Amino acid sequence: MTHLNRLLALLKKKPKTWLTLFGLLMPAVGFGQDASASSATSDSPELLLYTAMALVVIVAVLVLVVALYTLTIIKVIIRKEKVSERADQGLTYEEGPSFWTRFNQKMTDAVPLEKEDAVLLDHNYDGIRELDNHLPPWWKYMFYLSIVFAVVYLLAYHVFDTLPLQEEEYQNELAVASEEAEARKLLAVNELDENSVETTTVEAELANGKNIFEKSCAVCHAADGGGGVGPNLTDVYWLHGGSINDLFKTIKYGVPQKGMIAWQATLKPTDIRDVASYILTMQGTTPASPKEPQGDPYEPGAAGQESGN
Template sequence: MAERPQDAAVDTGHVYDGIHELDNRLPNWWLLTFWGSIVFAMVYWFLYQSAGILPSHASVFQEEKAAWEAKMLAASVTPEEITALVADPEAVARGAETFTTYCVACHGPDAGGKIGPNLTDKWWIHGGDPVSVYKTVSNGVIEKGMVAWRPTLGDAKVRDVVAYVITLREHPVEGKAPEGKDAEGNAAP
């Protein structure tokens, strides 16, 4: 009869309820996995975390974040491009639709302002010229609660909604008190 594993095991002398505790020699595949994973973890830690020979998750994240931010800042448009969309009723209509879906919650249905400022007066916190409005809508003002819309909506929709916002400019509706400065740099009353 073949030797059973427990026959070769060391009896620890511990007995509980008539059951003997044996100290079996662990199978090689188990020992290999056990020590192998420890060695792997140490090598991994050394390469990726401690010596920095290979990029850590944190550094990969920082790199991707920097690339994303650079892409955001590179978002650019000329005043002429927006002016052309303002003159295109279809683009303005598309922009109005986007505004109704995404912007009214904070800026109000007539853009008179709620959580966000009134977009219909001539005073702007971040500038009311086409390029400034485009930049505010694209990159947002995260710390004030204005979303960066370009990653969600894409550039084309942002351009259309900016064109729509430009058509609202200086057609003031009742709403939130003016904030910011006008084009001449005078502070809002």
């Protein structure tokens, strides 16, 4: 009778074995159904990923348990068959060492207690004897592996320069951090609007604002801000508010009913900020031909003087 036939015969005699196998597999099936139901009602991809990973791990563990259980049954059947065969031959069955025992012996090269006399040295220290044991093979293998690692490390880092040293890694990290900072800065610039704008004092940005003002705004407000078609920008009177937020909003959206065009399609948000900041630097200056005051006086921080009024 083959081992498979013996296994089938054993399972027929012991139906509880089948029930055990089904009992091990049923939680996986039930968990799979629960996971499917929960995933159907969830829109989170992370939750779906974690659920799938948990299901895979649980099923893998259950399959491993079932496989070990099956192997144990097969091992018992084979052992019984060998015992029966030896009994028919009038011999006693002696089971050899297990795989783990053989593996442990090979890795440690330990001398059995009954054979320690073969490695016993003549040294005697207050009754303490010394054994001439060999180094464990696992230790020697690790030592050889460290030598190989050292050679590979030396070639990779110091001979062929295929991998960066710590200083180069540091510089690379700085470069990556700089790129990320520029990306965040660009994102902040793209999100710049009349609510988040702040007055700039950077010389280059104010120079950019002056250049834009002289090219695009001076025709209506005069190069010195004294006014012409447009109002005077050097006094404290404003038609649409005198804060940086108000100026940004006025330049961005324009005042169509009074002939001022919207510049949001022509100027970038940073350019509008630069022009508005430059205009604020003209406060208190003396233009050649100042236009009469228009609007209401604006004092920064005064009660009732809020952005957009």
